Amino acid sequence: MRFIITILFVIIFSFFSKAQITLKDTVVEQKLGEVLITATRTYRQLSSLPLPAQIVSEKELKEVNTTRLNEILNEQTGLITVSEFVGGEGVQMQGLDSQYTLILVDGVPLVGRSAGTLDIRRLTVGNIKQIEIVKGASSSLYGSEALGGVINIITENPKKTGITGDLNYRFATFNAQDINTSINYKKEKFSLGAYLNRNSSDGYDLINAVDVNTVDPYTNYTFSTKLNFDLNNNTNLFASGRIYTEDQDYTPTSEESGEIKVNEWNTHLKLDHKYNKKWSSYFEFYATRYIAEEYLNSVADNSLVSESDYDELLMRPEIRATYNPNDKSTFIGGIGMDHEVLERTDFTTKPIFNSPYVFLQYDTNPNEKLNVILGARFDSHSDYESQFSPKAAVRYELSDKIALKGSVGYGFKAPDFRQLYFNFTNAFGGYTILGYNTVETELAQLIEDGVVNENGVLVPISAFQGNLKPENSIAYNFGFNYKPISTLNLDLNLFRNDIQDLIDTQRIANKVSGNGVYSYTNVNKAYTYGLEFNASWKPNNQLKLSGGYQYLIARDKDAVDAFKNGEAFASISGQGSIELNEDDYFGLPNRSKHMANLKVFYDFEGIDLNTNIRGTYRSKYGLYDTNGTVNGYLDKYDDFVDAYSTWDWAINKTFYKNYELGFGVENIFDFTDLPESDADAIYIGNIPGRIIYGKLNITF
Amino acid sequence: MKTIKLLTLLTIFIGFSSCSNDDDDDPVILRVESESVSNLYAPQEGGFDQMGNPLPITGEFTKFDFSSGTTTTSTTDWDIAFRGTNIIINGGTSFGATDEPERTGNAAAYMENSTMANVLEVDVQLLQQDSATGYVLSNWYDYNPVNHIITPTAGKILVIRTRDGKYAKVEILSYYKDNPAEITTEIATNDARYYTFNYVNQPNEGVTTFE
Known part of the structure; x- marks a missing residue:
């Protein structure tokens, strides 16, 4: 498959490089450099950054006709959206799981990682x-969660004076409807915008043998509003609010039926003031x-089977200042505090976190050719070890034509509430999970109640008197940017x-019943490494061609050792075990x-028509151990999801300037990977097959 | 009686075939046997009630005797016994579970991370007996909390001293009837607690190798 893509690349490149000669005389649009704020918290040109970063433009978003964030991120090099164990889709970056990527909207984070993953299907792209996507640990600016990188969604500001608006409607397979309007x-000196989105789907069922949907029907609404007011030439007030609400059916088995309701709001206030050429400040709340x-009822007698609530609040005041001693250097510093409260079923307490933080960054250009960024942040915390996160780039x-880039940074992810305060006993399995901070009291209680015999304690309670450490990493990025000609970027x-x-x-303990008591601990070490390559070629205003490739190795260090030392084994279908060696570890x-992608965008300028074809490829991967290897390590004898590629096509035509009709097919070749029997758990649950859609946009 | 016959036959055989050794007092060397057992049924009662609340596990253990290679109902002549996922040995003291048979022998065991072919010798230092702390042979499987399927952990070899001081090694292949390649929900629900295992028996008392 990789060969096919390479060949395709070569063919298309050679075809268009011929085409380029004939189009040579066409005036190439002078493109203003793309600017982003996420990488340094100051506006910086993408092409001048020392950090690996990407921008997905509004133009691309509009032309590909996607409706949710997961769909568009999945098409970007090195990013893949992954279905998580408990539902929801997160994004994997540089081989790090979705809980290690910080998701921001206009520079502030979303919460609600009930099982670690922030479900990015929640975010409309309308x-x-x-x-803005910044890769590599960024805790020096953003603190917790920015371990793999940061994704920042910048919402639209009104562009034209007066009253403007638009109305968009998209209808697709599975009765998926998306309607949004903005006014x-x-x-x-003043702008006010409001945006409303309704998104719904009938869901789909991939596994016909079972009378349960793969994705249950859902409906959600997003309402957001944004205000900008220039109080005077140097002072700007920004206020925004967003409300999100979703209702989804919940039918995990044919005997049970329930509902999941999500309600989310956020509010963001910011006051910017420029004192003079050198000093500016930002007050933010x-x-x-x-x-x-969520609840679940028994279908037979309507009795309650289970119920679960999750209620998280984050408040963050922050003050930032920038100082430009000269036109070569910028300092940005900030001080703030995160106040977090969580109320949740199966928690012993209602935990409250207060973590004050301070950060400083120095961005300088000692000469025209050199840019250096040095930054650090300190996060203080009561419930886990305080963190110091430096970064240099x-x-x-x-x-x-050629620029070298390199950066080293520290990233961390704070232990989540669950890892600290969970107290959960599974009714069916009979096991108990205790958060790290609850072990001392709860395990003692279990012993007192006779559930656990004193001899059954495997890890002494004294081991839980310290603090759990945040998961942390050091990220190294090194690369170059090469522009051999102005239309080609590598x-x-x-x-x-x-x-x-x-x-x-x-x-940590065995119950008298033989079941386990579990808790959390810092044990594992892992590493990921690889390379990412992006190429884009825009020979003229009509055509843009881009491709990306990521090579990735992601390994657990203990697993590497186990395979090396002959401690890993695999069962070969009922014939007994074989010993595995170093080369057998799959990662x-x-x-x-x-992983690779290829995109071709074409504008037929004279007739207001644009079209694009996008393909993504990923090589085989494992979901979990299928042959009894210790600790669930994957080896080459396991069952894997085979390599696959999907291709999307979209076409949009504008009529009478303000009306646009769009049509497209996602997953043109109707690719699916369905389970062969109910024992086959190695399949793809989030690719439902071909999707055909039509859309209408009206602007006014 | 059968054993004696076999012993006699073997003695004669060895006596004829061994030329280098004329000493009549030499012990009789029996050949190491490689065997397999299919569908040893180890039912249990209790566990959980309809609502999922834990109940004490009850019911008789299914006992196995390495020297005969069969299950047995004898109260003394057994080496290991199975009930659900629990495996006990005929040596040591009770863990306190309901319906545990009385341990009359001197069996002991340990688990080695290896393959069947690579366990060539017993490390007698590692041998342990069942006790109030738990069963020696408790950690042989993985439990999947999603589909509740039990799979033997790869590379877990059960090294056992039998009740009468002989040695055996065991590898469990399956917990489901007829050792199915794929364990469907139906099999997991209806055909659980049927052990399939391979074992190698060293029938000579005190010999700690399997070659």
């Missing part, structure tokens, strides 16, 4: 100006709350992430060694 008002309620222009980045103190469950689950 009102997005651009998506904006703008005067010289942000609050968000995420509430998820350098970019050096060897010539007009970008290569080598990366490595050394992750340690990964939090895993461990069995972490859900990682593909090769």
Whole structure:
């Protein structure tokens, strides 16, 4: 498959390089450099950054006709959206799981990671100006969660004065409907915008043998509003609010039926003031709350089977200042505090976190060719070890055409509430999971109640008197950018992430019944490394062609040792075990060694028509151990999801300037990987097959 | 009686075939036997009630005797016994579970991370007996909390001293009837607790090798 893509690349490149000669005389649009804020928290040109970063433009978002964030991220090089164990889709970056990527909207985070993953299907893309993706640990600016990188969704601001608006409707397979409208008002110093989205689907059922949907029907609404007011030439007030609400049926088995309701809001206030040429300040207040309620009833007698509530609140005041001593250097510093409260079923307490933080970054250009960024942040915390996160990055222009980039940074992810305060006993399995901070009291209680025999304690209670450490990593990125001609851009980045103190469950006691008591501990070390290559070629205003490739190795260090030392074994279908060696280790689950994408965008300028074809490829990957290997390590004898590629096509035509009709097919070749029997758990649950859609946009 | 016959035959055989050794007092060397057992049924009662609340596990253990290679109902002549996922040995003291048979022998055991072919010798230092702390042979499987399927952990070899001081090694292949390649929900629900295992028996008392 990789060969096919390579060949395709070569063919298309050679075809268009011929085409280029004939189009040589066409005036190429002078493109203003793309600017992003996520990488440094100051506006910086993408092409001048010392860090690996990408921007998904509004133009691309509009032309590909996607509706949710997961769909568009999945098409970006090195990113893959992964279905998680408990539902929801997160994004994997540089081979790091979705809980290690920080998701921001206009620079502030979303919460609601009830099982670690932030479900990015929650985010509509209808009102997005651009998506900024910064790879590599970024805790020096953002603190917790920015271990693999940061994805920042920048929402749209009103562009034209007066009242403007638009109405968009998309209808697709599975009765998936997306309708959104925005109304904006703008005067010289004032702008106000409102956006409303309704998104619904009948869901789908991939497994016909079972009378249960793969994705249950859902309906959600997003309402957001944004205000900008220039109080005077130097002072700007920004206020925004967002409400999200979703209802989804919940039918895990044919005997049970329930509902999941999600309610989320966030509010964001910011006051910018420019004192003089050198000094500016930002006062910011942000609050968000995420509430998820679910219940499950028995279909037979309507009695309650289970109920679960999750209610998280985050409040963050922050003050930032920038100082430009000269036009070569910028300092940005900030001080703030995260106040978090969580109320949740199966928690012994209602935990409250307060973590004050401070950060400082120095961005300087000692000469025209060199850019250096040095930054650090300190996060203080009561319930886990405080963190100091430094970062350094350098970019050096060897010539007009080639620039070298390198960065080293520290990233961490705070233990989540669950890892600290869970107290859960599974009714069916009979096992108990205790958060690290609850072990001392709860395990003592279990012993007192006679559930656990004193002899059954495997890890002494005294081991839980300290603090759980945040999972942390050091990220190295090194690469270059090469622009041999103005229409061609080549970008290569080598990366490595050394992750340690990964939090895993461990069995801490045996119950008299033979079941286990589990808690969390810092044990695992892992690493990922690889390379990312991006190429884009825009020979004229009509055509844009881009391709990306990521090579990835992601491994658990203990697994590497176990395979090396002959401690890993595999059962070969009922014939007994064989010993595995170093070469048999496949790496972490859900990682593909090769991922690639290819996109062709074409504008038929004279007739207001644009079309595009996009393909993504991922090589084989494992989901979990299928042959009894210790600790669930994957080896080459396991069952894997085979390599696959999907191709999307879209076409849009504008009529009478304000009306646009779109049509497209996602997953043209109707690719699916369905389970062969109910014992086959190695399949793809989030690719339902071909999707055909039509859309209508009206702007006014 | 059968054993004696076999012993006699073997003695004669060895007596004829061994030329280098004329000493009549030499012990009789029996050949190491490689065997397999299919569908040893180890039912249990209790566990959980309809609502999922834990109940005490009850019911008789299914006992196995290495020297005869069969299950047995004898109260003394057994080496290991199975009930659900629990495996006990005829040596040591009770863990306190309901319906545990009385341990009359001197069996002991340990688990080695290896393959059947690579366990060539017993490390007698590692041998342990069942006790109030738990069963020696408790950690042989993985439990999948999603589909509740039990799979033997690969590379877990059960090394056992039998009740009468002989040695055996065991590898469990399956917990489901007829050792199915794929364990469907139906099999997991209806055909569980049927052990299939390979074992190698060293029938000579005190000999700690399997070659």
